[in-house]
Amino acid sequence: MPRVCIQTVDFDLANxxxxxxxGDGRVxxxxxxxxxxxxxxAGTAGSISSxxxxxxxxxxxxxxxxxxxxxxxxxxxxxxxxxxxxxxxQPMDQIVLVAVTSAHRGESFQACEFLMDYLKTQAPFWKxxxxxxxxxxxxxxxxxxxxxxxxxxxxxxxxxxx
Amino acid sequence: xxxxxxxxxxxREAIGLSAETVETDEPTLAxxxxxxxxxxxxxxxxxxxxxxxxxxxxxxxxxxxxxxTEGAEVAFFPPVTGG
Numbered sequence: 001m002p003r004v005c006i007q008t009v010d011f012d013l014a015n016x017x018x019x020x021x022x023g024d025g026r027v028x029x030x031x032x033x034x035x036x037x038x039x040x041x042a043g044t045a046g047s048i049s050s051x052x053x054x055x056x057x058x059x060x061x062x063x064x065x066x067x068x069x070x071x072x073x074x075x076x077x078x079x080x081x082x083x084x085x086x087x088x089x090q091p092m093d094q095i096v097l098v099a100v101t102s103a104h105r106g107e108s109f110q111a112c113e114f115l116m117d118y119l120k121t122q123a124p125f126w127k128x129x130x131x132x133x134x135x136x137x138x139x140x141x142x143x144x145x146x147x148x149x150x151x152x153x154x155x156x157x158x159x160x161x162x
Numbered sequence: 163x164x165x166x167x168x169x170x171x172x173x174r175e176a177i178g179l180s181a182e183t184v185e186t187d188e189p190t191l192a193x194x195x196x197x198x199x200x201x202x203x204x205x206x207x208x209x210x211x212x213x214x215x216x217x218x219x220x221x222x223x224x225x226x227x228x229x230x231t232e233g234a235e236v237a238f239f240p241p242v243t244g245g
Contacts, residue, residue: 035245053244054171056237059221084244096245116245122223124237125244126171137172140214140241155223157241159214 003080004064006055008087011097020081020099027078031108032099033116039091041129046091049130053086053095056124060084067118075111077102082115084125117147121157163187163232165194169208170239173215176208191217191236192226198238214241 001019005011013034021027040047068080083097098115102108127138145156168181188194195217198205209215218237219228230236 055244056168056170056218056221056239059218059237062221063223120242120245122242123244124170124218124239124242126240127243128171137240138243140243157216 001081003068003082004061005081005083006057006060006086007083008085010085010094011083013097016081016083016097017099020079020101022079024078024101026103027101028103029105029108030099030101031105031112032097033112034094035096035116037089037091037093037095041131047131048091049132050091051089051130052128053084053089054126054128055084055086060124063123064119067115067122070118071100071111071115074114075100075102075107077107077111080111080115082119084119084123086125114151117144117151118153120144121148122155163230163234165230166233166235167194167198168235168237170237172240173208173238176204178204186230189229190226191219191224191228191230194230194236195226195238209238215239216241 017030017032021030037051039045064082071080078101080100085095098112100108100111121144129136129138140157142158145158164183165186166183169177169179174180186194188197195209199209216239217224220235
């Protein structure tokens with residue numbers, strides 16, 4: 001089963017986890033994260049009517065595969081799976097799944113967070129929101145670079161001001 | 163040498179192209195960027211040094227000093243916003 005899937009269609013969390021666990025009796029912990037489309041930025045409910053996700057076919061998959069390799073090096077995990085949707089999404093749609101298996105919970109919790117922090121700052125995707133004032137490309141956040149820095153990886157998404 | 167360039171997101175929209183192939187002598191990503199800026203117009207505005215810009219070389223995130231080779235694939239894009 002591929003570790004990374006970029007797709008337009010929705011995913012089913014239970015199904016994905018079942019496949020990842022794959023009848024492996026060593027697995028004692030499964031940790032998963034799902035990101036969803038919010039209907040607002042800071043402020044008015046319903047201010048985002050839809051979101052479009054662009055990606056870099058080829059590089060996107062390869063970059064996430066490399067992130068999973070890094071997670072395997074850092075944490076004692078059995079497997080990981082990332083599913084990320086692209087194309088036109090609506091508020092409350094699922095966007096991304098990161099799921100990880102391990103023997104005990106500590107490694108899964110950490111690896112899952114690591115993969116999300118890494119993906120947020122390094123995976124080539126770009127979001128465009130439709131708002132009442134028109135279309136708006138989402139800005140990258142300094143907080144995401146800070147989250148990545150805590151793992152000791154220096155590869156900022158936003159330029160370091162200096 | 164031939165270099166294949168891809169543009170994404172707001173840069174793609176501003177320039178009006180998702181991709182182009184150029185014939186160039188520029189040795190590095192930085193030099194290629196400057197050559198594109200020198201075209202003026204949307205290239206200059208989108209790729210200017212004042213902007214947060216990220217680059218990939220052969221589908222791997224790259225720094226500006228990276229060396230270009232014949233047939234390389236280069237991409238210019240804004241800071242990423244996936245997840």
